[in-house]
Amino acid sequence: MNASTAQAGRATRAEIESSWRRASMSGLRPEAALDRLSIGEFDPRSRLLVATAPVLDELTDRLAGTTFCIALADSTGRIVDRRFTDPRTERALDRISAVPGAQYTEENAGTNALGTPLETMRGVTVHGREHFVEALKVFSCYGHPIRNPVTRRIEGVLDITGVGPEANPLFAPLMQRAVEDIEQRLWEGARQAERRLLQAFQHAAQRRCRALVGFGDELVLTNRAALDLLDPSDHAVLRDIASAAPGSGELARELVLGSGAPVTLRAHKVGGTPDGVLVELTPRARTRVPRRRTGPRLSTLDSRLAELRTSGEPVLIAGEPGSGRTRAAHLVAGARADVLDATDLVVLGEREWAERLDSATAEALVVERIELLPEALCARLARRLAERPRVVLTSAPQPDLPAAVRSAAALCPARVDLPPLRNRDDEFARIAHAMLAEVRPAARIAPSALEALIAQPWPGNLRELRGVLRATAEKRTAGDITIHDLPAAYRNTGRSARLSGRERAERDAIAEALRITGGNKVHAAQRLGISRTTLYSRMRAFGLPR
Template sequence: MGDLAARRHLLVSARAEFLERADADLRGVPDHVAASWRRSVASGVQPGVVTTEYHADLDVGSRLVRCARPVIEQLAEQIADIPTCVALTDDRARLLVRRDSSPLFGRVADRQYFAQGFGYAEGSVGTNGVGTVLEFGESVHIVGAEHFVESLQPYACAGAPIRDPFTGRIEGVLDISCLSENSSPILHSLVRSAAARIQQNLLADRNQQQQALFDAYARVDGRSRQAVLAVGPRTVMANSPMQTLLDAGDMVALQDHVRFVMLRHPGVDDRVDLPSGARVRLRGSTVTAGGGVAGMVAVVSVLNEVDGSAGPLARAVRAADSGSGAWRAASATVARALRAGSAVLVIGEPGSGRFTLLSELYRRTHETGRVVGIEAEHVEAAPADVAATILRPESPSVLPVLRDVDRLSGAAVDALLGAFGGGIAPSVAATTAETPHDALLALFRTSATVPPLRNRTGDLPVLVDALLAELAPGRDVRLSRDALRLLGRYDWPGNVGQLRDALASALRRRPVGRIEAADLPEFCHSAPRSTLRPVDQLERDAIVTALRDAGGNRVAAAAALGLARSTLYRKIRQYGITV
């Protein structure tokens, strides 16, 4: 008993000194608790009482809840003799389910807002068995004075993360809470074991497509000693040889390539050049289930190792010529069409580099050549003039490119085809985001699809270098590792055009030298789960700016914005802000 009292005295004294001096020595405080206290102070958590927010938009019928309920009931039965509650939260620390061993302890939990709908994120409630698990990434046992908020110190809580068995992402937290005098290390062991059982239930409950992909991966892995990779829309599985075959950047680039080709081909046997300079052979088949594509399972082998003797410039040039596998395939198709003088249609999202690809490849095959872009609005207004320009170009080395032909009306297409009079010059190209009018397709002999930037994250270093050289010629500018990592996390709905705008904005803040993550525009610091409305984008940018100005201090940022801290924390999570 004396040891417990001494332990409590040490923690209380350390916390009191820490609240007076942020640089206080926290000797004797467990490392994960000390780190949590520091995060709590940085987040502006009130040290006296719990301050949290109620959330009405919970999914209490989710797959996680469905898979956890039987485990929670079993766990509650195991510890029924102790005044406890067992709680399940989502990945944002919001309570979804709570099972009490007694009505009395349930009322105790209610007084601390540890109830369905309330959030227990560390950024608002401080050190605890839910929010600290999400920050730490591992199970924790927080007892008594280890809690940052004083009103929670009479309690103990043991929490464990529940991870998606496919992605490894934390989907929620399982927690056991009780009075600190009833705490035992056994509770920590029990909650870890129960969380593992929930993960097994999630594995058994995977949907039809996930099941099909897992089964196909297991079959290929079982009969092959080579590196095996399975990629779905949100799932990646890799056996041990695959996990050690490539570095992280090359692995991301290869996954991007697989996600691109799996929607277009039932099987592949590709040679893929990766950002590091390595070339791999990818042999795989698409897995379908429920009328849709579940993913692709492939065997991967290295054809040549990275040439370590090549200098950075040589490697950059080689990577730029090859790019991701999907970009390289599109380039090869377009280049063949241009060399043969065959009409070609380039498909891709706006800003993905369709027109740039045509321009660069045409200039490679025609040294004095010139590419002329013809906007859809011009075609709509004067289809006969456009047809005349294409049929009788001012120079034989001019490539007319009809831009965004999917925006043409049926009447404009009919007028354009009528003006051609049944014939068309072979050296014509067009860009489109979607399949254009059927009649227009008859003009082309070849098509190629350019991948969006989100499927080319492995190409980001080369693209960034090329864009910086274009935007700041002759200047010593480069991206820090953190800045490049931040760009890699963003989804780039505006593709390469948006990346160029982001770098131009960063150069206005840092015209020379190393561009840091803080120099990048506000939207780069956000990874929202859904598309934002314009008003949401404005709010997100204002929050990022306030956090930057406050040096990351959320209390100061909330005051500057005129927001309650709980509202600011919620907005930060809603917009996926990473400042």
């Protein structure tokens, strides 16, 4: 029995037809079981939950003695709270996984009053027969989106559900009034947080003459010294770094701004705000405002590679796929170097590959992806390295190398470990603008788009970033690239941008385990010592691709 058959003979509203079509296209079937939806984590102290708690308390009191349920989902469709007064309602909800932590999107649960309002961006009534999944047809419900009163973005959905074939006509006005109360509380909370940030900023500005920046959710404050010192792209980098500031105490870090000015950054959270941060910048150069450079600025990494080019010794360049190993190798070896790639073994065979290794006569030799070499060729490579010729090797991160490869790599006196892109936040703006200039000279990435890009985990590193920028530049042929021009999967600035230092380390460990296991979730979970369910939950929380 399919969705269209179930609706035969009944008039179907257009918004329900569209919802069923979306659910079907996602691969969901009407007979799908909902008793085992995966459960993810959420922040119990989020602004949404703080603002809704009193409203939900009042609704619960008003619904006492009924079998109705109130559910609250966040902007991803994940249930973060539910209220009821009848234990039978609780058991019925548990049977369909309508519990805190479950993601009730149309993709997971079909047409429903939590996921469908997120798609339509307006209030939706769903009568029993209009649910896509058979298990939900005993319920009728109404859901209304909750919008941030400042940004007008959807923060969540408030839903009321009852058992029966038809939704009560009073559902809609009841939820609409409750949503108005919640949005008012969000507004008051935002205004209060902004006032506290402004007070903290003014107090700090009175005591210091250094560059000062204050970051709130939708507010950025700067004094004149910061205005003179910072490029627009610096704001996204500073916000990303400052988001790791501890709840108490101070984050200190040295970095180089887009202008080339070296500064010391100190950041601390503003009490009484969900994400307010004050950042103080102290130039480490004598002049407060550096002279603008006319040419590209060399990074510390590029300077190190330039030094190695004159050393004449074997060099190992290690890093994740896409981290720029080939480019780095050619910066060291020069444009006239011979190149051997271990992937060519498939075509050449071991004998011819070894002969090419021995017969290379150029000034320098680059050997790529040595982690793929068999043991016999590792020994052959080791003999070549022992002669101390100009050889540059590229490989996966050193801890991942087989024993025979590590033995050969150990003969390189000079080693460069290329950091993954997710750990290069203070260089990110320079890297992104340089890549974009290759496609659209003089183009600019707006700070909001840069902030979203910095927040991504980038498992494909530089190669992935280059692909995203190329696709975006082809779509936006004039004007600044804004966050709305980015592919949908790269627009999120929420969770990833607010990760603590511990959470970032956890995210990196998961990404590394997935890379080592070739994306096999079972093996990655075993490697990390966690269950597969926990792995999926953490991947969703950190925005890692599945």
